[in-house]
Structures are given as structure tokens and as C-alpha cells.
Amino acid sequence: FEKRAYDLFLQNLVKGTSHLSLGQEAIAAGFGVAMRPDDYTFATYRGHAHTLARGVPMTPVLAELLGRENGLMAGKGGSMHLTSVQHGVMGSYAIIGAHLPIACGAAWSAMYRDSGQVAVCFFGDGTTNIGAFHEALNFAVVWNLPVVFVCENNQYMEYTPISAVTAVKNPAADRASAYNLPSMLVDGNDPDEMYDAATSALAKARTGGGPTLIEASTYRHGGHSRADPGKYRPQGEVDAWLARDPLPAYRSRLLMFGVAEETLADIEHAAMEAVELATAEAKAGAVPSVDLVLADVWADGGSSWRN
Amino acid sequence: FEKRAYDLFLQNLVKGTSHLSLGQEAIAAGFGVAMRPDDYTFATYRGHAHTLARGVPMTPVLAELLGRENGLMAGKGGSMHLTSVQHGVMGSYAIIGAHLPIACGAAWSAMYRDSGQVAVCFFGDGTTNIGAFHEALNFAVVWNLPVVFVCENNQYMEYTPISAVTAVKNPAADRASAYNLPSMLVDGNDPDEMYDAATSALAKARTGGGPTLIEASTYRHGGHSRADPGKYRPQGEVDAWLARDPLPAYRSRLLMFGVAEETLADIEHAAMEAVELATAEAKAGAVPSVDLVLADVWADGGSSWRN
Amino acid sequence: MAQLTFRQAVARGIAQEMRRDNNVVFLGEDIGAAGGVFKATGGLLDEFGPTRVRDTPISEQAILGAAMGAAMTGLRPVAEIMFSDFLACCWDYLANEIPKMRYMTGGQVRLPLVVRTANGGGLGFGAQHSQAVENWAFAVPGLKVVAPATPSDVVGLMAAAVRSDDPVVFFEHKGLFASKGPPAPDDHLVPLGEAAVVRPGQDVTLVALASTVPVALGAARELDRDGISVEVVDLRCLVPLDMRTVLESVRRTSRLVVVEENPYQGGWGGTVAGIVADEGFELLDAPIKRVASACVPLPFADRLEDEVIPTVAKVCDAVRRLAAY
Amino acid sequence: MAQLTFRQAVARGIAQEMRRDNNVVFLGEDIGAAGGVFKATGGLLDEFGPTRVRDTPISEQAILGAAMGAAMTGLRPVAEIMFSDFLACCWDYLANEIPKMRYMTGGQVRLPLVVRTANGGGLGFGAQHSQAVENWAFAVPGLKVVAPATPSDVVGLMAAAVRSDDPVVFFEHKGLFASKGPPAPDDHLVPLGEAAVVRPGQDVTLVALASTVPVALGAARELDRDGISVEVVDLRCLVPLDMRTVLESVRRTSRLVVVEENPYQGGWGGTVAGIVADEGFELLDAPIKRVASACVPLPFADRLEDEVIPTVAKVCDAVRRLAAY
Ligand SMILES: Cc1ncc(C[n+]2csc(CCOP(=O)(O)OP(=O)(O)O)c2C)c(N)n1
Ligand SMILES: Cc1ncc(C[n+]2csc(CCOP(=O)(O)OP(=O)(O)O)c2C)c(N)n1
Ligand SMILES: [Mg+2]
Ligand SMILES: [Mg+2]
Secondary structure, eight states, X not given: OHHHHHHHHHTTOSOSOOOOXXXXXXXXXXXXHHSOTTOEEEEESSOHHHHHHTTOOHHHHHHXXXXXXXXXXXXXXXXXXXXXXXXXXEEEEOSTTTHHHHHHHHHHHHHHHTOOOOEEEEEEGGGGGSHHHHHHHHHHHHTTOOEEEEEEEOSBSSSSBGGGSOSSSSTTGGGGGGGTOOEEEEETTOHHHHHHHHHHHHHHXXXXXXXXXXXXXXXXXXXXXXXXXXXXXXXXXXXXXXXXXXXXXXXXXXXXXXXXXHHHHHHXXXXXXXXXXXXXXXXXXXXXXXXGGGSSSSTTSOOOOBO | OHHHHXXXXXXXXXXXXXXXXXXXXHHHHHHHHHSOTXXXXXXXXXXXXXXXXXXOOHHHHHHHHTTOTTSTTTTSSOGGGOOBGGGTEEEEEOSTTTHHHHHHHHHHHHHHHTOOOOEEEEEEGGGGGSHHHHHHHHHHHHTTOOEEEEEEEOSBSSSSBGXXXXXXXXXXXXXXXXXXXXXXXXXXXXXXXXXHHHHHHHHHHHTTOOOEEEEEEOOOSSOSSTTOOOTTSOHHHHHHHHTTOHHHHHHHHHHHTTOOHHHHXXXXXXXXXXXXXXXXXXXXXXXXXXXXXXXXXXXXXXXXXXX | OOOEEHHHHHHHHHHHHHHHOTTEXXXXXXXXXXXXXXXXXXXXXXXXXXXXXXXXXXXXXXXXXXXXHHHHTTOEEEEEEEEGGGGGGGHHIIIIITTTHHHHTTSOOOOOOEEEEEEOOSSSOOTTSOOOOHHHHHTSTTOEEEOOOSHHHHHHXXXXXXXXXSOEEEEEEGGGTTOEEOOOOTTOOOOTTOOEEEEOXXXXXXXXXXXXXXXXXXXHHHHHHTTOOEEEEEOOEEESBOHHHHHHHHHHHSOEEEEEEEESTTOHHHHHHHHHHHHTGGGOSSOOEEEEEOSSOOOSSHHHHHHHSOOHHHHHHHHHHHHTO | OOOEEHHHHHHHHHHHHHHHXXXXXXXXXXXXXXXXXXXXXXXXXXXXXXXXXXXXXSOHHHHHXXXXXXXXXXXXXEEEEEEGGGGGGGHHIIIIITTTHHHHTTSOOOOOOEEEEEEOOSSSOOTTSOOOOHHHHHTSTTOEEEOOOSHHHHHHHHHHHHHOSSOEEEEEXXXXXXXXXOOOOTTOOOOTTOOEEEEOOSSEEEEEOTTHHHHHHHHHHHHXXXXXXXXXXXXXXXXXXXXXXXXXXXXXHSOEEEEEEEESTTOHHHHHHHHHHHHXXXXXXXXXXXXXXXXXXXXSSHHHHHHHSOOHHHHHHHHHHHHTO
């Protein structure tokens, strides 16, 4: 899917920015499987994988990227703001750090309503240096909220290596003690390890054990966004991480565990077909009607600010 | 002096808020003596002691509290913003946390100009939970800035005990490791201990050793501000801290070290006289001229925003 | 009947809604045991307990972020930001997150939340604790903006704000906390977006908000002695903005002075004046005047602060010039 | 002569001042090796080295706080906030600290600093990366506010901004980065606060800023074919605001349309319209119109975004209505 989206970029059909998560899929996959259907996901502009991992169909996601009316948000939000409340995807946020406190709020609400839901908040390594990160982590611990913070450490902010701007080695995990917050440092390219970490953190939060911080190390295969070929990274580093691409690695592991080559090929084939179909459906979507412009600022469906 | 200011409040001559530092004088005193004349002080609304400790005369400080034209800022700033650039007091800031990054900027400038100056930034325990605190500490370490952060932990934010809203026991010191920042936990009621901590942190910063974080535990003898009698604190706690009042304790220590009773009595007498005089001078100050209203928004002395 | 203070009205308004709806929760700094630094929320902790009335760390971003997340998932939070100047410390939430979330998601979420904050000057709190910043909120599409002038309106507009399914910024003027007025009736509700003509008149219209309502009324009384009849419109809300009431008043008087505490540059009165200069151009017999704060930070000393903010004398002066036009 | 792009002009303007004055330093996210996310600062790291051109963490408060502290103690920092929407993440510095410090201290400090930021929409970046927020800065007394429309003005106004002893917020419109124009002369300087009449005309005055200058000029060309002669004023700065040039133009045309990209509610055009409705009331032969963005968050899809922001068609429509008045 991500590769297909990338193709679409190259075809220049998607305007604006767009931020792929090729190479980081294992994190979303691990959590996607471990979460309860009514749990909350809070993602960033790099939120495609997280959205799909919660069961949101491909067509509206691709259509949203193209700004079509059959998009997930009817073309009003765009790639950076994928949201599907019905699937628990409570939004993708494009201002660094802003969604950590918001996830705390959803967790507070779950606790207040005694619903057993957990809020899971994904963010990047660069996000650990902004003030909202600090406020949210302290707040979550003091209020003992059912929230799981997941730092996807892909080693870079946009173009700058995280080590150049961060006082500690592991930007999230090394800070957990400042909040008395249990933390785990995991291999973000290993879906099984991610799944285990997710399962234990979710169970803990769900049973009143409070928040957890998970730092998952991974790598961004492509550039930061459509505009970025990613040239600032040393080739040796890129090669080493590409060799650890979670997809082929996981494929080998499944084979080793006795899953038949045929079964995997079937899955791949089905996935490719689903992507083809979604792409066609998305491209066939209409340009949004201009009536949408003045819709849904307010809960009454309108946008009137004066009489 | 602080007691005198308190008297003035009771006389209702000072309007608006005002935040005393009775009980916390040792911290300012220790640093005041240890700092180089051209070092920078960044203080909070509770900045009276820090301002006086840098050698700012009493009359303009008291006059500023009264909003008089002979005030330190001609009555334009008020008690919460005491500033005397000529004495290195680069401002008192009334928005929690804001001055920590600003102090970093002054330290950066000192480093860039290779001036050997150090910026010292004082703040309260409650301040450690705001985002600017986090950004500043990481920034200071990454840029290796000559700045000393001093948390005056007086156990309370305004009315709420710090322990009720903070995930760790020592709100500043327990977070130093999140920034790879050397830290010290000291008795803020002991001027000698403060002086030693200040001296070593300043020397380190001055010689390129980078920032230090000092947490000094202390207590606010009065309420948070003029409006607050401080009733929310258990009497046992207040009594225990009053018994540790730095002033009489230090007096005893000086006597023990052989300073003559007479010498101390002379100092006290002179201080009382100075306070009397400053009070009289401040009260005699004129109400500021209305010409000041439109002065000094801009560097050219004016405030014109259109033609 | 006993008079109600503005301060008491705040607690009363919140309590009324918390009793009605269990999903209304309240968070902020020092709001619980301390009853708020302005003592405007006393008694709420006692009545509703610590799960519904929660003290927070000094973390303005966490406060508004938490309110937003809670509002998106079924609660109706009321969040206090102690002084409106501190909205700058969590502006991302009011500018970029809260007002845009519903729109960006094609209407998938609602944000029924209230941000209460103490606004305005005149009390000698200095430049960082005295600003009237209702125009900051007014500049952001997607926020409702309320600023009551009387205790009874505090109760009624608070009820409407809490019940609204949209985010509301609720400005309580510090200078009004001690003011008194007739108590609100039981279960009082003042709909958002309805201005009130608080004094009828024929010669000049004064449009005012919050602290400038008593200033405008004071000027009207003084001008009455000179034989100038002034109509005073209390906007009560900036969003929704009741321009119909303003334009109707100008239709009667043909003269308009807008009285606002925020600075002249970028103040909300510019938008009001601009609308009247467009849609009400033919109604006007004289220039439109704006009496707003001078374009400087708020100085500390009383005498200086009075020079900056709108006063009865300044309003009278503007009205007299229009009346003589 | 080779044309200069707006993007190149930014780096050229900064470089010119960094060469002139060793105390000019530059900080921000990804500005160094990466040359900025808009590639507007390429080459500066190479020429001036890593002590003068410094990459920062994603810490907007630290960036502006550091710039402020450095400016108070002898440097002349230029700070980049990548997108102007993110000013909300460090708004305390622009609203409460930087613009007030000199005033509060009775003139003890100066704050010679520039905050550069990419502003505005029309590129499909969505609601959180597309706002025109020059009105936020305009609402704060104590900030100078600059928003150039041409590459040559970028260089000349950047020079003036860096040399100014006052804090300047410098808005670079994202939609203009790729635009081209005549190169700036050597050591070019355009004083702050001087509007430019970029097209003379007799019938209607259009007041524009940054991205709306080309929109206004496009409308003027189109209206010319209908025999309507339009004068276009490029304000260049919001503070200092050159109302004299605006009022002089209205004196000639008697008709005014303000074209602004920020939303109508709380937009800077309200203040401009309000001044003209007061001081220029007698000059006017028709209502004042404002063409501003619709009061909604910026939608993503092109077709929707075009509906929100000012376009040539919308400006033409407003002008035609005035001309027919
Ligand atoms: C407050 C804020 N500052 C800057 C940006 C610009 N920006 C977008 S993505 C990004 C890098 C984020 O790095 P990281 O958190 O590691 O996430 P990644 O993109 O690597 O997944 C930056 C600086 C932003 N969106 N918000
Ligand atoms: C951003 C911000 N939030 C809230 C306040 C209101 N306030 C003023 S002082 C204070 C308590 C600060 O506590 P602490 O940092 O411990 O300092 P102390 O007053 O105890 O010296 C608060 C919450 C403020 N000034 N700024
Ligand atoms: Mg990253
Ligand atoms: Mg304290």
C-alpha cells in the first residue's frame, strides 16, 4: 500500500505534503493486532499505517490522499490528518507533540466513564524535545491515566539526526524516569516484539496500572515527505536498515515457523489486488463539492459566525 | 527589607499582586555573593531578593513596588518584573517557565561573544511541570551553554502542594538525568551550602563545562502573594520550617564562628536604617508622568505603530 | 432580593451545569481546595468531589489538550486557564487543534468544551497579567467567544456555553469579579450570540463588551446630562456576533462608537466597524469611532494604566465629537 | 539580468546582513545542512559556519526564548519558525515576552531580533500548515510585522528587519517562494513602514499584502478590460502601518477594497477599514469592502481551498460592486 501511495506521488496526483511510513510498519501492525476495537489511536502526519492497522479500508484513505469526496474526511483533512472515529482512530496530528496531551484527555475520559478503553499515542523521536511531551507525560502519571505512549524512533527528525539535538541517547526511554514512568526499549522492526510490548502495556493500562512509555527503534526507508529524497543520510546506514526491512524479515520468519509459501503468496496477491482496487476506486472519486467548504465548523453542521 | 515590604502591603500602599520571598533569602544571598558582577540573573515574580542580592539599591525597588516614577522601571513594570540591566538583573518574569529559554539565549550570547559570563536562572518547583522547562534544559545541554538552573523548591506552587501534581519526588533534581545534566540537591536555607553550590556550578559553566541544575529546598514563610494568608498548609509543617528560618540560624552560626555580637548588631542596625530610609524615599516618589505611557515600546523611545 | 457578585455567579453557573449533567467535569490550577486564585470556584470541590473537580500541574498545554481529548470522547470539560495572558502558553490548542478538529475530520467529532479565563486590566497586575485578549480568540474561526458583563449573564451564558456542542472560550473580566447585580433565575440560560440593548437611546450607538459595558453606561449617563441620548449595546459574545442588533441600532442613531478593551491594532472593533462601513454605509451620518486600548503593553502604575484602557472620559469625548459632526 | 526567486531572495537577504554584521546569528529547525524545508536558506551554513547558523531541536519555545535572551545581550538573532501555524507553539514569546520586555523595564533593553516564518495557504498543506496568521502578530503591540510580496522586497525588508533594534516578525508566503522578480540592487534596503503604490489607478483602491498583491494586480488587469481603473497599494508592513499612503489613495479613488488572506473575523483589514471609516469618512463615495478568507479552517482539497482564500474573481466581484455603486 505504502509503495502504491509512493507511486501515486511520483505520478504527481497527490499534492501537498505526504509522509510515508515505509520501514516502520511493524509498530502499527503490532499494536493494531493487540488493541481492543474500542481503544483509541492518536497518530501523527505519518499516520497511514496506523490508520490502516485499525481496520480502516484502503479506498477512503487513498481517496483522502487524493483530496476526493469519497476520502475518509471527504477531502477536507488530507494526508496529515487521517481520522476514523468509528475505528478508534481519533486523529492524525500535524503539529509536533500536540496529540500527547490530547491522548491523555481521551484516557481520562475512558477512566471517568470506567469504559476500560486505552488511548495509544504514537509519535517520533524528534517530538521528545517539545514542551507538550513533557507536560503530557507528567500529567499522565500524576492522574494515573490509561494511556500508552509509543515513540517511533526512526533516528531522524526531518533532516537532522536526532542525536544532534537531544541530550540523551534514547530520546524517549531515557526520560521515563523523570516521570516515574515504566518504559520499554524494543525493536520496532520486529512485529512480534512489538505485539508483546503492546499487549503488556495495554493490559496494564486497562487494569488501572497507569501509563507506559515504549520506545521502538526503526528507520524511515524513504525521505521525510514527498519532497525529500533523503540524501542527507549516510548510505551505509540506509543499507544496514534496509537489510532489516520488517516485511521480508517477517516473511522469512513465518516460513521458518511453518507457514506455507503458498499461503503467503496468496496473502500478498490479495493485498496487491486490494491495493489495485482501492487505487482505482480512489481515483474514480469525485472532486469534493464546494458545499463542503462551509460545512461542519460547528456541531450544527454549519459555519455561521455572525448574523 | 522583605518584612518592611510586607508592612507596606498591610498598609495597602502597594496594589496588585506581590510575591514575597521571606524564608527563601539564603538562595539569593548565596548566589549574589558567588556571581561575577557581569553575570546574568533571570528571576521570577518572586524576584525581590534576587534583585537586591545583585546590588540593586533598595529605594528604586521599593519605589517600583509602589508604582512611583523613581522606581526601578519608573513604575511601568511593577513588583513582578524587577529588572536592572546595569546590575545584571535581566528581568523578573511572571509567566511560569518562560525565562528558562531566555536565560539560555543570554548564555548562548555570552558563549558567542566569549565573554565568560554565566546566566543564572531561578524558578520554583511548580515550574518544573511546564513545557518551557523541558525545552530549555535539553537545549542548554545540546548547545553546552553556560547557564545554571536553580529550582527553589518551596514545596508549593500557589496553593497546591507540589507533590500532588508532580510525578517525581524532587521535581527538578529527579529530572536532570533526562537531559544528561549534572545536578545538585542542596539545603536552600543554608547560605554557606548555597554559596558552595553556586561557586562550583558557576566555575564549571565559565570554563566551558556547560549547564548545571541545582535544586534548593526551602519554604515560603508567608502566603503566595499579598492576597494569600497561606492557610492551606498544615501548622506543623509551617512551624518546622519557621524553626529553620535561615536568618536566625545564620546569625547563630556567625556567632559560633566568632563574629562579635556587636558586629552583627551593627549590621542589623544599618540594615534597618537603610530600610527606613528607602521606604521614606520610595514613598516620597512622584506618581509617574503620563508621558511615560507612550514611551519606550520601540528602541527609538516612541510607540508609534502607524502614520 | 440579595445581590449576586460576578465572582459567585461563576461558581453558581458551573455548579448548575454540573448538577444537571454528570459528564461535566472541571479542571485547572488551584481550582479545587483553593477555590481558584480569584475565589470564583469555591465550593465546587466540596459539592462534586475530586473526580469531577481536578487540580492540575502548571501545564497549560496538558490542561487544554486533556480537555480536548475528553470532549472528543464523551465528556463536557470546563477548563480554567488562570489568566488569559497564559492562553499564549497553550495557544496551539486554541488556534490549531480545538477549532479545526471537527472540520478537518469532515464532522466526525464534536468538541463540547469550555475554556474559562480571567481577562483584562485595570487592577495593577502589570503587562503579563492584564491583557484583554478576546481578540486573539476572535481571530480563530471555529471558536465561540463569550464575555459577560453582569453576574446574571455569567450564569446564563455559562449554561449555554457548557451545553453547547462547540468549543467556547469564556472570558471573565478580572475587574468585574467584585461587581454585583440581580441574581439569575433558576436554571438560567442566555443563548449564545444574542446582544442586549442595555440602554436605549437615539443619538449615538455604543457597542461594548464585558468591562466596557459599565464604562459605556457610565458615559451614557454623563452624556445624558448634556442632552445626548446614547444607546448601549452589550454584545455578550464575539462569536456568534450579533451584527443584526448593532446594525438595527445604527439604523436608529446613524452614529457608532465601538468601545473595546483590547488594543486598537487588531482589536475586534475593527471587524465590527468594517462590517458597518460596508453593510451599514448608507445608515451612517458620521465617521465610525473606536475607543480601544492604546497600542502599548499594560503599564503597572495606576495612573499609567488608566491612560491606556478605555475610560468614561474617553468614551464621552468620542461621542461628543460624533454628536457634533 | 537574471531573475531572482523569492526563495533565493530569503537566503540572499540574510547573507547580506550576516556579512555586514558579525553579531547576526541564525537558528531554527533543519536550517543548516538541510537548507530549510523550503530550501530558502541553502548555502548559509557553508558560508557562515555552524556557530552562526545553528540547527535546533524541535523546541519552538527554546528557539524564540533563546533568540530573545541573545537579543537582550548583544546579538542580532534571526530565528526561523518553520510554518507560521507553529507560532502558536511559542506564542508566549511573541505575545507576552518579546514585545513587552523593553516597555516593562522602562527602556532598559533592546530586542533586535527577527522571527522568520512561512505563512499562508493555497498549496494543499491542510488546516495546520496553511494559515495566514499575520493578524495574530498585528494584534500584539510591540512587534513590527513585515510581509513582502516580491523577491527584491524580501532582500530590502530583510535588511531593514535585521538592522532594526526592535523585534520583527517576518512573514514569507509559501505560495510566493517559487515566484520570480528583478534582482535586488547591492546592499538593498527598504525601510519598514512604507507602503508602495504598485499600480496607479483612479476608480478604486485595492490594499493588499504579500500573497494578495499578485491577486490584486491580477484583478486590476482584468478590470482594466472593463474600463475600471484600479490602484493597488502593497502595504509591505502591518506595523508600522502606512495609513497615509492608503488614505491618500482613497482621496483619489473614493473607493476601498482591502484584500487579505487571513480570515475575515479578526483580520487586519478590519483595523484598516476602521481607520478609513473614521479618518477618511468624508473621502468615501461607497461602502468599504473586505475580501478575506472565509471563516473556516483551511480545507485540504484544491477546489475547497480555492473557495476559502481570496482569488482574482472574488476581488473583481467586490470592485465591480463598488464601481457600480
Ligand atoms: C511544532 C512543530 N514544529 C515543527 C514541525 C515540522 N516538522 C514536521 S515533521 C518534523 C520532524 C518530526 O520528527 P519526529 O518526531 O522524529 O517524527 P518523524 O517525522 O521522524 O516520524 C518536523 C520538525 C511541526 N510539524 N510541528
Ligand atoms: C504559565 C503560567 N501559569 C500559571 C501561572 C500562575 N502562577 C503564578 S505563580 C504560580 C505558582 C508557581 O509555583 P512555583 O514555580 O513553585 O513558584 P513559587 O511561587 O512557589 O515560588 C502559578 C501557578 C503563571 N504565572 N504562569
Ligand atoms: Mg523521527
Ligand atoms: Mg513553589
